Amino acid sequence: MESAGHSLSQAQCNWAFDIFLQFDSLNNPFPIHDTHSFNDMRHCYFQLKRELDLLLHKSRSKVQLLRHATKGSVVCLVAATIGVVITAAVIASHALVTLVAAPICAACVPSKMAKKELVHLVQLDVATKGIFFLHNHLETVNCLVGRLYDAVEYYKRLVRFALERGKDRYPIQEVVKQLHRKHSNFLEELLGLEEHLCLCFSAINKARRHLLDYLLHQNQDPD
DSSP states (O other), rough: OOOTTSSSHHHHHHHHHHHHHHHHHHHHHHTTTOOOHHHHHHHHHHHHHHHHHHHHHHHHHEEEEEHHHHHHHHHHHHHHHHHHHHHHSSOOOHHHHHHHHHHHHHHHHHHHHHHHHHHHHHHHHHHHHHHHHHHHHHHHHHHHHHHHHHHHHHHHHHHHHTTTTTTTTHHHHHHHHHHHHHHHHHHHHHHHHHHHHHHHHHHHHHHHHHHHHHHHHHHHOOO
């Protein structure tokens, strides 16, 4: 590669030819586009994301309904309290306690349910976001692997072009120049894949942890 900008000697061409033979005998290390196993995994996470989105929508609707119910209970509590005050002069003290306690309990129930559902909503939202980010990382990894696969296939075509012409210096030299020109871009994409794989593994661990937290909360509090 250091001599890519200059003419190669016959000895260097012979050495490059031997390297080309070794390279041509190797399989492409990157999987072909849209392999079944990777597609199945992407499909599973996509389906999981859709199910979590549906649960999230239902949970948000439930929280809104419970908040409205809480407001309604407070209104009823105020009205009942006014009624108690008006009739307090003619109602015995034990009856007063009964009238006051009943609306207070009715008001507390929707509020407690709303708080419980809000905790459920927060956990579900975190789990959904984790799956969303994981799905995006998987799509990025798929694109990067596809580009690297195409790059290797392109290099293989170049190498075969040189091999088909024997140890002639000119085609070997031109192929070496092309490989040298593409080398830096290939390394950048390879480093990009490594970085996104690390992010993807991290996203998998986070999504799994958040999803388990959500499922454990559901098992502990099925209502």
